Amino acid sequence: MCQLLLGCTTMALVAHSAGFSATYGTYCMFVWCFCFAVTLVVFTLDVTRLHGCMPISWDNFTVAFAMLATLMYVTASVVYPVYFLRSECPSEGCEVRNYRIAVTVCSSVCCFAYGAEVFITRAKPGHVVGYMATMSGLLKVVQAFIACIIFGALANDSEYNRHIPTQYCVVVYSLCFAVTVVVVALTVSGRTSSLRFPFDRFVVIYTFLAVLLYLSAAVVWPIFSFDKKYGTPGRPEDCPRGKCPWDSKLVIAVFTSVNLVLYFTDLVYSQRIRFVSHSSA
Template sequence: MPVTVTRTTITTTSSSTVVGSPRALTQPLGLLRLLQLVSTCVAFSLVASVGAYTGPMGHWAMFTWCFCFAVTLIVLVVELAGLQAHFPLSWRNFPITYACYAALFCLTSSIIYPTTYVQFMSHGRSRDHAIAATTFSCVACLAYATEVAWTRARPGEVTGYMATVPGLLKVLETFVACVIFVFISDPYLYQRAPALEWCVAVYSICFILAAVAILLNLGECTGVLPFPFPSFLSGLALLSVLMYASALVLWPLYHFNEKYGGQPRRAWDSGCGSRHTHIVCTWDRKLAVAVLTGINLLAYLADLAHSARLVFVKV
């Protein structure tokens, strides 16, 4: 049974586009999605034409732009054909969930691709294409972020959970966890101490629980839980805050404190001395995980505060 949210009064959510008709493309949201489609298409086309996506960072950027282009195309086709009722996921929740993920994907690509790849390229046609692709990636990021701001829940509206602040925070929490998993993909970063293995367990458990909350809403299956869905959300937020707080203490302590075998200075990591195009050195990975842990802790704190204030109405 789907869950909707209201703060004070229940009103009818206005339609942002005229669906099932070519007129949908002339509406503001339709034009915004066309901009997303074009900008991601141009970005991966520019890079693919000169093969400027070697290494993991280049592959990440290429995957981001291709994935966003493909899913945005699906969203446009579904709306133009009026197939929302036949879509396997909740159309109240899916478009804004995807737009939020796409904005975060394009944001990371717009930062990582130029800093870890483009700046090491020699001047020429390939570098010019890569710079232009980065520009279009930034445009796509702004377009997706604008859609999120445009379609998020307003006070007094009845809408899907994923359009609310806690729903959008769930997207941020899972995305940040995925980036953490990328940085800790090498087991030697956490296998030397049980405390570090606990940190990895924290990232994994919290990610799984947040992903379950998102999937339950996308599948409109919140009623299958043996307890009220709002209680699940509040408990999830509280548990995640406590677990991430422990990880925020333990991860830096064991990686940057000499007493626990850490390296407090970047210069002590020999791998950070070489300016390699496609590699992020170990010390930088550890620091990135520490920063991302703090970001996710703040996200879960905000999630807990908002979840405690929301009133859920089953319809």
């Protein structure tokens, strides 16, 4: 209910006077509308107990969505004030600035509401929960979200097609993203038990391969983007903000390293879970 109240308030403030424009504003509005709509559906199905009729693993779905909504709200709460909030009053007047401040506050508070749901429903020692509630499952959602940020930077004139090694990096991002989404989809749909191979072992092997692939991309991408022989070490002075290939390359390099750390953490945690389970048996 807190998520619905804050989400509705944020959308109302934006529609009333705060306003939005361009691609960044459209993305923020999409985040608020999408999260509100799905949260409303989840709340309705939960209250009416109709979620039992859904052909999905309800617990896995709700915690996966809560994690995704947290990440989406975090990005919207950062992007909106960066592009629409200024210390001085805009041409529309100081009232518009005040509404935009209120939007930023409501969106930021809603981050904590979704984050609190993830914290409450996450796996705890001694409790039997779905895979998505474990650290490994939550990391899968974060990994897919970070990959989407990388794809956005790739699409923003990143010049990745200038070198074959950078094209290889795009293949790495796409392959790991696709398999991660499949893992999440199979878990949420509750189809893992019907597979003809041990799903947990497959996830561990895939995570190990993803670590190796991202490690290679974390080395190759900076070399062919910032080395003097292939790219530009420093940011060009005549590069416009928001439309600079160098900025996109930097974003990709940073988030490649972030995802490498996430996959490595996922691998370590998965091995620890398998060791504890094997020892208990």
